[in-house]
Amino acid sequence: LAKNQKGIAQNQVEYRLGTEPYYTCFAEVYEYDEQGLWIEMEFCKKAKKSDFKSIYGVPFEVLCCMIYDMKNNYVHSRYGKTNPYGKYREIVQQIWDGEENDLQLLFTSVQEYMGSEMLESIGDLCRPSSWGINSEGYFTLIDYGLDDDVAKKYYGGR
Numbered sequence: 001l002a003k004n005q006k007g008i009a010q011n012q013v014e015y016r017l018g019t020e021p022y023y024t025c026f027a028e029v030y031e032y033d034e035q036g037l038w039i040e041m042e043f044c045k046k047a048k049k050s051d052f053k054s055i056y057g058v059p060f061e062v063l064c065c066m067i068y069d070m071k072n073n074y075v076h077s078r079y080g081k082t083n084p085y086g087k088y089r090e091i092v093q094q095i096w097d098g099e100e101n102d103l104q105l106l107f108t109s110v111q112e113y114m115g116s117e118m119l120e121s122i123g124d125l126c127r128p129s130s131w132g133i134n135s136e137g138y139f140t141l142i143d144y145g146l147d148d149d150v151a152k153k154y155y156g157g158r
Helices: 005-018 049-056 060-074 086-097 102-116 148-154
Strands: 029-032 039-041 131-133 139-141
Touching (some): 005 039, 005 148, 049 102
Antiparallel strands (some): 029 039, 131 139
């Protein structure tokens, strides 16, 4: 349920993205109010960093490293080239270079989302609270309504 204009704007983004079949990293959207007042999505268990390691065998920070590198390399962020998770780059590269696996598929979906949206603001992608665990046991974005337009309009471009 949206509590204010920020929430309405984020619901609208989540509806738009959550109904795109090629973004497999998002919780599925079932129902939606056309004015953005509410959205009904796939139920996912709240995720913790430790869940990521249990599911994929590497720390959650590996995903964050991939996200920051994607932002810096392809989106040309105004935040510069700093990646606070840079020490995980070798693991990220091993995942990309290895056999196709569930984590590589998650990386690919997040990368496609960030690239197609030309996402400068990574929003809350590196917050475990933005992720859930779906019925199949995989990490799924449950809070992804903070795109660049919403960030600029309601959050000062963070």
